[in-house]
Amino acid sequence: MARPPGAHGRGRVHPGVRRALRRHPRRARRVLCVSETPFGPVGSPGSADSMNGDLNRYHQAAARTAAAAGIPYIDVWTPFTQVAREFAHQSGREQATLWSDGVHLSDLGVTLLAQHVAAHLRDERVIEQLLRAPVDPSEGR
Numbered sequence: 001m002a003r004p005p006g007a008h009g010r011g012r013v014h015p016g017v018r019r020a021l022r023r024h025p026r027r028a029r030r031v032l033c034v035s036e037t038p039f040g041p042v043g044s045p046g047s048a049d050s051m052n053g054d055l056n057r058y059h060q061a062a063a064r065t066a067a068a069a070g071i072p073y074i075d076v077w078t079p080f081t082q083v084a085r086e087f088a089h090q091s092g093r094e095q096a097t098l099w100s101d102g103v104h105l106s107d108l109g110v111t112l113l114a115q116h117v118a119a120h121l122r123d124e125r126v127i128e129q130l131l132r133a134p135v136d137p138s139e140g141r
Contacts, residue, residue, distance in 0.1 A: 013058070013061045013062050013065045017062070017065065018065055018069070021033065021065060021066060021069040021071055022069055029130055029133065029135075030126060030129075030130060031071050032071065032072050032073075032074060032120070032126070033062065033066040033071050033072070033073045033074070034073075034074045034076060034117060035059050035062065035063065035073065035074065035075050035076050035077045036055055036058065036059050036062075036076075036077060037076055037077065037080045037098075037105065037109070037113065038052045038055060038056070038077060038080055038081055038084070039051050039052055039055065039099075039102055039103060040084060040097060040098055040099035040102045040103075041084060041088060041097070041099070041102070042080075042081050042084035042085055042088065048102060056077065059075075059077045063075065072120070072124065074116060074117055074120045076112075076113055076116045076117070079112065079116055080098060080109070080112065080113075083098060083112060084097075084098055096108060097109075098112060
C-alpha cells in the first residue's frame with residue numbers, strides 16, 4: 001500500500017489508507033501491512049535524518065492504524081535502521097549498504113526485507129492457514 005504524498009511529514013496516515021485497511025479484509029483472504037523502510041544512509045552526517053524523522057512518525061501512525069483495523073503490521077523499519085547503523089560503523093574498502101541510491105533498495109536491502117516478511121509469514125503460519133482455509137467461490141469478484 002503506497003504512502004500518499006505529504007502524509008509522512010505530518011506523522012499521520014492519510015484517510016484513504018484508513019479506508020483501504022477497513023475494506024481490504026472484506027475482499028481478501030488475508031491482509032498484512034508492511035512498514036516503510038528508512039531512507040539511507042541512516043545516522044551519518046549529511047544523511048536523510050530529517051526525512052527519516054518524518055517517515056518514522058508516519059511509520060508509527062501506520063502501525064497504530066493497522067492495529068486499530070486488526071491488521072498485522074510487519075515492522076521492517078527497526079531492522080533496517082539497526083543493520084544500517086551497524087554497517088555505518090564498519091570500516092573497510094567497500095562498505096555494505098541497504099540502498100542503491102539512498103531511496104531504492106540494493107540487493108542486500110531486498111534480501112533483508114524478504115527475510116523479515118518471510119519470518120512473519122512463517123512465525124504466524126500465514127501460508128499454512130491460507131492453505132487449510134476453505135475457499136469461497138465468490139472471492140475475487
